[in-house]
Amino acid sequence: MTRSASFEGALAFAADLIRIPGLPGREADVAARVRQEMEALGLADVRIDDAGNVTGIARGRGDAPPVMVNSHLDVVAEGEHSDWEVPPFSGEVRDGCLHGRGAMDIKGPLAIQTYAAAALIGSAPGDVIVAHTVLEERGGLGMRHLLESGSVDPAAVVLGEATHGDVCIGHRGRAEVEVVIEGIAGHASVPERAINALDLLGDVLAAVRDVALERPTDPVLGEESLVATMVDVLPETRNVIPDHVVVAVDWRVLPGTEGPSLLARLRSHIHARVGTLPSGLTYEVRLATERQRTYTGLEEDVGLFSPGFLMDAEHPVVRAAARAAGRRFEGTGAATVRPWRFATDGGWSCGVHGIPTIGFAPGEERYAHSNRERLDVEEARWAFQRYPEVITAIQRALAG
Known part of the structure; x- marks a missing residue:
């Protein structure tokens, strides 16, 4: 029986992922759990590639260009457990927030993207590719391998890196x-x-x-x-x-x-x-x-260079995403469009491969990599509600 794509399900999935450690190169258990959930949600062609990336497809009803949603499977080290107010692998919801390593960077957004894509099965204007990649925290070998392999060919990419409800269009x-x-x-x-x-x-x-x-x-x-x-x-x-x-x-x-x-x-x-x-x-x-070395055994000597990228704020993909996301904190109107201060895998998708790429996700950047990492549950709920609209708006913009 196919699992219902509800926010409550996404939140429970995110909490479950937080309880599974997954440092760069050690994401095997996280990948297996993500694959299991994607299959339960009814995504098609779910697989793990040679690098350990997990991909699947939410089949749409039409032939609009495919959009890929992407988050990464790895997290940074948690440091001393005694420094955390809430244990780093608890996945606990306390004071209105989901806590733990990966809550907002990036297991919470990963769960929201996966469930939002599943909610579009049979209704999106085109296919939605769900791709969660390895080794982002060490420069993005997973995303680079995924795009160079040709196993996916998205017309646009939406990253799950924290934007606090804004639409992010690039970084150094x-x-x-x-x-x-x-x-x-x-x-x-x-x-x-x-x-x-x-x-x-x-x-x-x-x-x-x-x-x-x-x-x-x-x-x-x-x-x-x-x-x-x-x-x-x-x-x-x-x-x-x-x-x-x-x-x-x-x-x-x-x-x-x-x-x-x-x-x-x-x-x-x-x-x-x-x-x-x-x-x-x-x-x-x-x-x-x-x-x-990925958890699947793929090894490479990697130059530690992560490219930057910048989308034009007037690009149709950016405009469509901003209008669909709306303003969570300032009433009506389009979402704020801005860059990130940190690097993402968008440097590979847009900076190297030229694929239009934006970021949209809940989460405040100030909590990334900290021992106070958390994700506001109501902000996550809002993002989950907006995500299908963002994806379909981008597909319609690409279809002209």
Whole structure:
């Protein structure tokens, strides 16, 4: 028997998901539970792909272009349980809010999207693709794999990242850049026999500040920013002159920016500061990489670069979504249209693949990744009621 697509069911599903931990690369149990619920709701072609993404289709009644709703299966670590007022894996509803890790980032919105899509089976102008992806919190390997595989071909994407009822249309991208300085190690008692890798540190940090002063700006997304966040020194011994220093740089970039151009800019500023290097001292500017493994066993060396994107506020998809969502907090009229302050998988869907992408979901961004994470139940109920209208409005706009 097909499960009824009610808000109460969606809320119970969200609470159930919160009780299942799912760090990046460890989403297997979450994926299995999501697949089970999608099948129970009557979605067609429910499957788990090679990367571990869960997809299904809410079949519509017509041939309007398909819209994909997307949230991610993974969550960030919960930290010390004693720091939480409500236990992080309780899924408890208290004081009008659903509490726990993932409540608003992003298991609550995932449940709302899934149930809203199920409510449109047989009535939407076209098919609704439901796709919940892995490893978003580590740069979006799941979404990238899903789109590159060609297993889905949406005409538009609606992300479940928190918008507090607004319609979000983009964000800056993010790059993790490393400056690696190499010298020659030696005993601290005879520094003349060594080349200290720390000798370049001051120039590198100054060059980072120089690049930050350039401040490329977008009128909607604001300024590019970068800052040095960490310095690793090897060997980690106080009486040894280090031969290896890595400076980590967090770089928030505007849409259209590519990794090689970033590296060239920083490299140029370091060169201007350093000039001719002493013999035995070298540096390299590179994009940080990490070996990522999905819970299904797919492994890749991934460059830590998440692209940005920005939709035109007058794009038909944006206008349709804003009108359909309406203003939850300010009475009648279209929803507020704005960017996010954080990165999402929209950088892959829109920034790389050019698929019109917006975000619409309950939840306040200030609670993301915090030990106070929560989702207001009445806001979630409102979003659940508006979601079918948002999806169908986008489909009608795409159909012309």
